[in-house]
Amino acid sequence: MSTVTHESLEHTGVGSQRPLLRRIVLVLAAFAVAGASAGLLWERLWEPPTGLTYQGRWFLEPAGPDVSFEGIALFVLIAFPLGLLLGVLAGLWRHHETATLLAVLVGAGLAGVVMYAVGSSLGPADPQALAAGQPDYTELPGGLGLTAPDPDRVPWHSTALVAFPAGAMTGLVGTYLLGSRGFASRSRG
Structure with missing residues (x-):
């Protein structure tokens, strides 16, 4: 029976994937936490x-x-600005740019959904549902959603959910395009 050592794992490529997996998990976790915090702030x-x-x-x-x-x-x-900031921070990590881009895109989409879920769950209930059992002219607060408060609208069917991914991709792509030449001091000679 053979034992698996750290050296044999690195030789087979398993150990070399750990930093990449760690980066993907960190990016996804950062976006999820940012989405929850943004939802709290939104509400x-x-x-x-x-x-x-x-x-x-x-x-x-x-x-x-x-x-x-x-x-x-x-x-x-x-x-958008929070996605932009997180995209720039993710872009500062060099190597594995394709995996980082995919992790940022998935993480930003997740952050937008989490932001909506947290904010809308903390806000007032859907007034259209509450109005059914109320007498006429009862004052009720509106619900927190991403569409107009019309009775036939689904509160999360909105293009506003792309704000997080749009900001994140703008920051990440900007960081990749500007890279070392955009922020480095230039010689004046």
Whole structure:
């Protein structure tokens, strides 16, 4: 019976994959934690709009796209710069650029979903669901979602979910393109 040693694992390539796997796990974990933190921040900074119930439905009061768009705009204003920062940080690690790019893309998508899940679960419940059992003209706060609070809309069907990946890819690609020449001091000779 043979024993597996550290040297034999490195010789077969298993040991050389550990830094790559560690990097992928760290990138995914960093994005997941950032997404959860961003979701908490999103919910804390957002002020729910109020609305009224009428015939079992909830209506935003005052109505208007500016009021219903605040939660979506705040999501993008938090997600894009945070994704940008994490993309730049991931891009500072050299070697295994393709694996890093894929990990950042998957991690950023995961972060956007986690941000939405955390923020919306901490915010008020869906007012359309609550309006069904309420008498007319009952005031209810709006729910935190990424779409207008219309009764037939799914609250997470929104292109705002691409803000995290868009920021992360911008930061990562910018870091790769600028690389050593963008931030290094240039000789003046």
